[in-house]
Amino acid sequence: MPPDTTYLPGAHPATLDQPGVVDSVQWYDSVWQHSVQQHFDSLEMSYRLYEDQQRPNYPLPEGTMFLIMLIILSVSAYLYIIRPSLRQQKNKQVIRPRTPRDNTVQEIQFDQWLSRYNPYYQSLSFDNKQRFVYRVQQFMLSKEFRFHSMVAEDYIPVLVSAAAVQLTFGLRNYRLDYFDVIHIMRKEYVLNIDQETYYGHVSKNGIHVSWKKFMEGYDDYKDCVNLGLHEMAHALQYDAYLGFEDHHDRYFKERLNEYAAEGRPVFRAMRQGMSYVMDEYALENFDEFWAVSVEMFFENPATFREKLPNLYQEMCELLNQDPAEPGRLLNAELA
Ligand SMILES: [Zn+2]
Known part of the structure; x- marks a missing residue:
């Protein structure tokens, strides 16, 4: 292992297996870059795994599911909120007391x-x-x-x-x-x-x-x-x-x-x-x-x-x- 370096676990790129081919600064930069890249890759993988675990399995594509939910919500709103209030209004008109x-x-x-x-x-x-x-x-x-x-x-x-x-x-x-x-x-x-x-x-x-x-x-x-x-x-x-x-x-x-x-x-x-x-x-x-x-x-x-x-x-x-x-x-x- 060359001097003045910090050992980063898992940093063993193939090109660095040959001491003396690259100088110590280059070697350090390469190891650093490789290590950071590996770290990001592993983070991305974890995130993907996390996403895959969290995301529910829909029988249809998400866009279609969203549209279906929107339709269900709209119909429910009409049936349980809008229509009853329209009916109430209509009934009010029917039983409106007759004026002289x-x-x-x-x-x-x-x-x-x-x-x-x-x-x-x-x-x-x-x-x-x-x-x-x-x-x-x-x-x-x-x-x-x-x-x-x-x-x-x-x-x-x-x-x-x-x-x-x-x-x-x-x-x-x-x-x-x-x-x-x-x-x-x-x-x-x-x-x-x-x-x-x-x-x-x-x-x-x-x-x-x-x-x-x-x-x-x-x-x-x-x-x-x-x-x-x-x-x-x-x-x-x-x-x-x-x-x-x-x-x-x-x-x-x-x-x-x-x-x-x-x-x-x-x-x-x-x-x-x-x-x-x-x-x-x-x-x-x-x-x-x-x-x-x-x-x-x-x-x-x-x-x-x-x-x-x-x-x-x-x-x-x-x-x-x-x-x-x-x-x-x-x-x-x-x-
Ligand atoms: Zn008769």
Whole structure:
């Protein structure tokens, strides 16, 4: 080993194995450089080993994994943060309390539609029109309107609700709470249960009306054919017998029985061909007799009263109104 050198372990380059070929300074520089290089190499190796040990083994390249994580985070943020807050905002809009101005705008709009399409409404006094519109608003709020094979339009629920409000205008219980849903079909439909064609029907699933037939009923308000009034008459009967007892005027059921006592002999006489005052569909059964008599009661009260005065009087007392004098209540306490 040459003098004046510090021994650096592992420094044995091949060129330095021959003492005397290089001088001591050169030899020292070479050994130093080689040693430092070796030290750096070993550091780099350790770092690589360290990196290899620490780095997780991803099934996909890192860039792809990063993108996937970013997508997962974005979707989670949308699902759990953004969407709930949007929904909350939307719900807030739905339950936003109506201002007096909103109400006035709606009342004016309802008045225009009802004045145009509902002859019963047209014949009411100003005060009764206001009472009618209020009841239509309340009735609509208590129902969900589902449209089938047709475009929903704002005036349709108003006119359908008006048929119920017209029938129950003399009664306190006017919302027909037994029903939550009113189905509006574009035209006639076939029911799977019997493969028959219907323009409307009432079941525990709701009140069903075909819109085309409904409008025909009000277009000709003299022919004693009115689908809206017909179905609402069935619905009123359902509500009285199957609805929540507390919501009912107990006297209404009593009056319904009195109407039946007066109506059954007329119904039997019609079936025996002794009288054809009403549409022959009334002959189907006594429920249809009731619904058809409601149509005639509103659309041709004069003939009804002339031909069947006792039954007409029972109808007036049952519904607490007389269509010959629209809006007049027979008993103010019942309405
Ligand atoms: Zn019917």
